[in-house]
Each structure stands twice: as C-alpha cells, then as structure tokens.
Amino acid sequence: MSKIYDILQKGTLQKVGTGSIIIPNYHDRTDVDEDTIEKLAKNISEVGQLSPILLEKKANGDYELISGLRRLRAFYHLVWTQIDAIVLEDLDEQSKMLIMITENAQRQNLNDYDLVVSLVHFLAVSTNNSDEDIKNFLYKINNHDSGGLKNLSIQDKKLQKMLEEAIEKTDKYKLKTLISKLKVLKFHPDIIKAMQERKLLYSYAVMLNKIKEEAKMQELLTLFTSFEISKEELKASLKKINGEDKPINPLKEITKAMKEFNNFTDEKKKLIQDKIDELTKLLTA
Numbered sequence: 001m002s003k004i005y006d007i008l009q010k011g012t013l014q015k016v017g018t019g020s021i022i023i024p025n026y027h028d029r030t031d032v033d034e035d036t037i038e039k040l041a042k043n044i045s046e047v048g049q050l051s052p053i054l055l056e057k058k059a060n061g062d063y064e065l066i067s068g069l070r071r072l073r074a075f076y077h078l079v080w081t082q083i084d085a086i087v088l089e090d091l092d093e094q095s096k097m098l099i100m101i102t103e104n105a106q107r108q109n110l111n112d113y114d115l116v117v118s119l120v121h122f123l124a125v126s127t128n129n130s131d132e133d134i135k136n137f138l139y140k141i142n143n144h145d146s147g148g149l150k151n152l153s154i155q156d157k158k159l160q161k162m163l164e165e166a167i168e169k170t171d172k173y174k175l176k177t178l179i180s181k182l183k184v185l186k187f188h189p190d191i192i193k194a195m196q197e198r199k200l201l202y203s204y205a206v207m208l209n210k211i212k213e214e215a216k217m218q219e220l221l222t223l224f225t226s227f228e229i230s231k232e233e234l235k236a237s238l239k240k241i242n243g244e245d246k247p248i249n250p251l252k253e254i255t256k257a258m259k260e261f262n263n264f265t266d267e268k269k270k271l272i273q274d275k276i277d278e279l280t281k282l283l284t285a
Contacts, residue, residue: 018081052086054068097121127162191217
C-alpha cells in the first residue's frame with residue numbers, strides 16, 4: 001500500500017464540521033441502509049470514533065468526502081457537528097478513487113456491483129477515458145480472451161497495458177478479476193438492488209440472472225431475500241428450472257461411454273463384457 005501510505009502521510013488530523021462536508025455522486029450507494037447506520041451510530045456513541053474519515057479540502061473552504069460515508073452518516077444520525085478527519089489537499093481524481101476503493105476493500109464495504117462500477121470509473125479516470133469507453137473496451141478484451149475476437153490492435157494492447165498497471169495500484173484487484181465480474185453491470189435491476197442492499201451474494205445473483213422467465217426469477221428473488229427459502233432450496237429450484245435435476249437415462253449414458261470401448265484395456269473390456277452378460281441374463285430372465 002505504499003502509494004496510499006504516501007498520499008495519507010501528507011494529510012493532517014483535524015476536527016471538521018459535518019455541515020461543511022460534501023458527498024460526491026460516486027458515494028451514492030444504496031447498501032448504506034438506515035439500520036446499518038443506526039447500529040454504527042450506537043457503537044460510536046458508546047465507544048467513540050475509532051478511526052477518522054478522509055476528506056479533501058476544496059479551494060472554497062468546503063470539504064469533499066473521500067472515504068468514511070457510513071461514519072459520516074452515523075454522525076448525522078447522532079446530530080454531532082464535529083468529526084475527526086484526515087484532511088488532504090490538491091488531490092487528483094485518480095488518487096481520490098484509489099483511496100476510496102482501497103479503503104472500502106479493506107473494510108469489505110462494497111458489494112460486487114458497486115465495486116465493479118468504482119473500478120471502471122477509477123480506470124476511466126486513470127487513462128483519461130469515459131466510464132462507457134472503458135466498459136466497452138473491457139467487453140472487447142473479454143471477447144478476445146474467449147476466442148470471439150482474433151486480434152487486438154497495437155492501440156488496444158497499449159490501453160490494456162495501461163489498465164493493468166492502473167488497477168495494480170489498488171494492491172488487491174487484477175484486470176482479469178474485473179473482467180470476469182463485468183457481467184454484473186447487465187444484471188436485472190432488481191437483482192442489482194438486492195446486491196446493493198446486501199441481501200444477495202454475487203454467486204446467487206449470477207444464478208438468478210440466468211432465469212429467462214422474469215416472473216419465476218422475481219418469485220425466487222423475493223423468497224430468498226426475505227429468508228423464506230434457504231440457500232439449498234434456492235439451488236434446488238434453480239436446478240429444476242435449468243433442467244439439471246432430470247433423472248439420468250442409463251441406456252443413454254452407457255451408449256455414450258461405449259463409444260470409447262476400443263480404447264479400453266483388454267482387462268477393462270473383459271470386465272465390461274462380463275457385466276453386459278449379467279445384464280442380458282437379468283433382462284431376459
């Protein structure tokens with residue numbers, strides 16, 4: 001975390017008025033629910049603020065939040081007007097996003113959807129591109145890696161290298177990991193909302209999003225997120241929908257396996273022949 005450490009070393013610990021703190025749009029997360037804030041506020045009221053939030057001081061004297069949204073909202077809930085903060089100045093957008101992503105990763109605060117959105121924005125800022133351009137380029141890399149696109153241009157390879165170097169600054173994430181989870185951006189809005197509300201893990205979101213019949217998907221999503229069915233029951237329902245619980249046809253399986261008969265050893269061939277003879281006797285008895 002050397003880059004983050006170097007940035008934070010330039011900050012100063014201060015008491016800052018909560019009314020002068022601006023919350024940027026990229027902190028607009030639905031997983032910061034009132035119940036969570038109330039619990040955190042109660043904890044802070046009992047033991048105090050254990051770690052400062054991170055702010056950037058703007059030229060007009062206001063402060064912009066970098067990291068610590070839940071702690072700040074807990075202070076709003078308590079109606080406390082002063083909060084401990086490490087105040088930084090003259091930060092570029094890349095450094096701010098890097099701090100936010102790294103801090104949230106350490107605290108495990110981001111769900112997979114918001115994490116992907118944050119990383120895409122960080123890469124866009126780092127390479128002077130738009131979020132949409134980066135998303136489209138990552139889809140292109142994924143298409144190439146899966147064999148759908150034969151060659152990347154020299155410019156594409158240069159941008160890919162830049163993105164790999166940028167994301168390595170987080171000391172936690174890799175470009176391949178981000179690309180593998182990029183599909184979350186195309187999930188059904190209700191599934192995304194459930195993820196943001198911390199009611200649905202990524203693995204279950206992937207399974208639910210594969211259900212083509214929306215009414216069935218909505219039914220299972222509601223049942224699962226309201227704890228009316230267990231994880232095991234959800235998995236069983238998904239298998240049934242996807243036809244994975246169909247009984248095995250033994251004749252079909254044997255026929256498929258017998259295609260490799262000539263490649264078996266003599267010993268294995270004899271064993272199989274003996275079993276076939278036993279089966280024949282059983283069927284004709």
